[in-house]
Amino acid sequence: MKRLRPAFTIIEILISVIILSLAIVPVLKVHTDNREQIVYISERNKRALQDSLYLDTAIFQQHKETKSAYEILAGSFKIDELKSREILKKNSREIYIPEEVRITPLPEQGGPTAIINEVMLKGKHSSRYYHFTLDAFQ
Numbered sequence: 001m002k003r004l005r006p007a008f009t010i011i012e013i014l015i016s017v018i019i020l021s022l023a024i025v026p027v028l029k030v031h032t033d034n035r036e037q038i039v040y041i042s043e044r045n046k047r048a049l050q051d052s053l054y055l056d057t058a059i060f061q062q063h064k065e066t067k068s069a070y071e072i073l074a075g076s077f078k079i080d081e082l083k084s085r086e087i088l089k090k091n092s093r094e095i096y097i098p099e100e101v102r103i104t105p106l107p108e109q110g111g112p113t114a115i116i117n118e119v120m121l122k123g124k125h126s127s128r129y130y131h132f133t134l135d136a137f138q
Helices: 010-054 057-061 069-073 082-090
Strands: 065-068 092-096 101-103 112-122 127-137
Touching: 010 069, 010 092, 010 112, 010 127, 057 112, 065 069, 065 082, 069 082
Parallel strands: none
Antiparallel strands: 065 092, 092 112, 101 112, 112 127
């Protein structure tokens, strides 16, 4: 007569499945959170790359206006290719330029005056950039 090997009962299998499910839930939550962070960071980096198109000195005349990258760059670059022009026209940002800040050295120390201009680009991922220039020595 053959002896049957002992096997797992249905209850034991269900309990092990429940234990595995409870262990996997936190791992999936961490994975989902990481995915959301990765998507945010990648969108932010993409926007930062697009923002670099707005860092031409011509932007300082665009206070409180919404301009496309093409409108900003057209005065500095000749853009012949139609596809490039269309891509630049689709990329627009609201521009805010606060008053410039002048930092002058003490008269007894002398030195150049620093001029700081802030460029604020408003939108889904708002950004701030600073433009520094040095004026003549005092």
